[in-house]
Amino acid sequence: MPTPREGQVLIRVHAAGVAFPDLLHTRGLYQTKHPLPFTPGSEIAGEIVFAPTDSNFRTGDRVVASAGIGGFAEFAVAGVTKVFPLPDNVSFESGAAYFANFGTAHFALLERGQMQPGESVLVQGAGGGIGTASIQVAKAFDAGMVIAVVSTPEKGAVALEAGADEFVLVDGFKDAVLALGGVDIVVDSVGGDRFTDSLRCLNGDGRLLVVGFTAGEIPTVKVNRLLLNNISVVGVGWGAYAGPRAGHTESQWDALLPHLESGALRPQVGATFKLEDAAEALLQLEQRRALGKIVILP
Numbered sequence: 228m229p230t231p232r233e234g235q236v237l238i239r240v241h242a243a244g245v246a247f248p249d250l251l252h253t254r255g256l257y258q259t260k261h262p263l264p265f266t267p268g269s270e271i272a273g274e275i276v277f278a279p280t281d282s283n284f285r286t287g288d289r290v291v292a293s294a295g296i297g298g299f300a301e302f303a304v305a306g307v308t309k310v311f312p313l314p315d316n317v318s319f320e321s322g323a324a325y326f327a328n329f330g331t332a333h334f335a336l337l338e339r340g341q342m343q344p345g346e347s348v349l350v351q352g353a354g355g356g357i358g359t360a361s362i363q364v365a366k367a368f369d370a371g372m373v374i375a376v377v378s379t380p381e382k383g384a385v386a387l388e389a390g391a392d393e394f395v396l397v398d399g400f401k402d403a404v405l406a407l408g409g410v411d412i413v414v415d416s417v418g419g420d421r422f423t424d425s426l427r428c429l430n431g432d433g434r435l436l437v438v439g440f441t442a443g444e445i446p447t448v449k450v451n452r453l454l455l456n457n458i459s460v461v462g463v464g465w466g467a468y469a470g471p472r473a474g475h476t477e478s479q480w481d482a483l484l485p486h487l488e489s490g491a492l493r494p495q496v497g498a499t500f501k502l503e504d505a506a507e508a509l510l511q512l513e514q515r516r517a518l519g520k521i522v523i524l525p
Contacts, residue, residue, distance in 0.1 A: 228302055235304045235453035236284060236292070242323035243298040244270040244510050245500075245521040247416075247441055253509060261296060267296025267509075268523070271305070272313060272322030282307045289313040289324040293476075299505045301525045308473075311480050314488050324494035325487065328360035330479050335414055335463040335484075336364055337434045339356070344369035346411040349404060349428055350391070351421055354382025354443060356520035359389040359495040361414045366390045367486045374407060376421070377504065378401045385518050388494055393444040397421065404428040414438060422446035426458065433458045441502070442514065495519030 231237045241316040251257035251269045272291045284307070289311050293304035299508045313322045322413065348365045353375030356383045365373050375386030375394040383394035395403040399426040404410060414426045419442025420460035425435055437460060440446075447461055455518030469475045486492040500508040508521050 229300075229304045231277055231304045234279065234307055236282065236306060236307055236310055238271060238273045238294075238303050238310075238366065239276050240271050240291055240298065240301055240303050240525050241319035242271070243523045243525070244323040244325075244327060244356075245512055245523060247439060247512065249299075249417050250441065250512050258291050266300050267387075267505075268300065268303070269293060269295055270323055270325075271298040271303055271329040272319040272325075273303075274481055276292070276302065277507065279307060281416075284312075289319075289322075291326050292376065293326065299502065299523055299525075301388065301502070305308075309476065311477075314484075317466055317487060320496050320522050320524070321494045323522050324496050325492075328356045328494070328520065329364060329483055329487075329492055330363040330469075330476070331357060331438060331463070332364040332414070333368075333479055333483055334465045334468065335438055336370075336412065336425075337368060337521060339461050339463050340371060340414075340434050340436050341369065342412055345371045347372045347374070347408070349374045349376065349410040349413045349425065350386070350440070351388075351413065351415045351425060352417045353377050353394065353418075354379075354433055354519070355441075355515075355517050356440060356495075357416045358414075359385065359519055360492075361422045362386060362389040362391045363492050364483075367491045372407070372410075374410060374517045376404075377458060380507065383520060385495060385497070397455050400424065403429050409433075412436065414481045415443045416440075419433045419444040424449070426456075426460075429456065429458045431457050434461045436463050437461065438463045441523040459503050471515040496522050498522070499524050502507070
């Protein structure tokens with residue numbers, strides 16, 4: 228049983244989301260290193276067991292939280308500013324699948340990408356957790372056409388269910404996207420050899436949002452391409468940005484909450500695993516077999 232420190236709450240975990248940073252933590256490849264042994268798991272949903280008396284939470288409250296680590300467990304702690312009330316009409320599984328992906332997608336599209344109503348969006352890795360969240364956030368905040376890039380027709384079906392207007396397969400995606408008129412924004416959580424062709428899909432004033440590198444390879448860009456085509460490559464480091472900015476995460480939660488409550492944002496939970504099978508859940512993510520978000524149920 229973890230002991231909450233000052234400014235922390237103790238949560239009985241009902242569901243924990245599996246995110247790519249969790250996988251990187253277990254490989255020792257994340258920018259933040261933790262001494263061994265440690266318990267991974269950054270995003271959780273559950274019930275408050277203990278909260279400071281000066282907080283807005285009480286025992287039994289349903290919440291979601293960003294725990295950093297420790298979420299793949301029956302109980303976890305989180306800073307009180309990283310805990311948010313979970314609406315009664317949203318399940319714990321959906322709650323655990325929600326804030327990391329949708330918070331990242333909102334930060335990417337609305338803040339870093341400055342998406343305007345009617346702009347077209349291309350989503351790489353659109354069948355996974357970040358991908359499906361990016362599709363839904365784009366649609367909820369009035370994007371125009373949203374095109375999904377996927378590796379299999381099965382992942383394409385997941386992207387369409389999330390709200391994409393079209394899906395195209397990775398092989399030859401550039402020509403397929405240009406035939407649809409190109410796009411104003413690319414959300415890229417994959418990297419690797421897709422990067423250059425993603426740039427070629429952008430219309431003038433287009434922005435490629437660098438969210439991650441699930442392909443493993445960190446791509447490079449020839450900046451003359453940016454100059455000649457008047458396009459931008461924009462870094463999206465949500466945690467690094469929100470961490471030192473008090474109130475930023477709360478403002479995002481406030482912006483996203485009405486869409487969660489209305490059902491416009493609905494996390495795509497693709498698979499659930501028992502706590503004792505957490506390693507298999509991480510492997511499914513690493514091997515890119517995930518359809519939607521993976522959730523662990525303690």
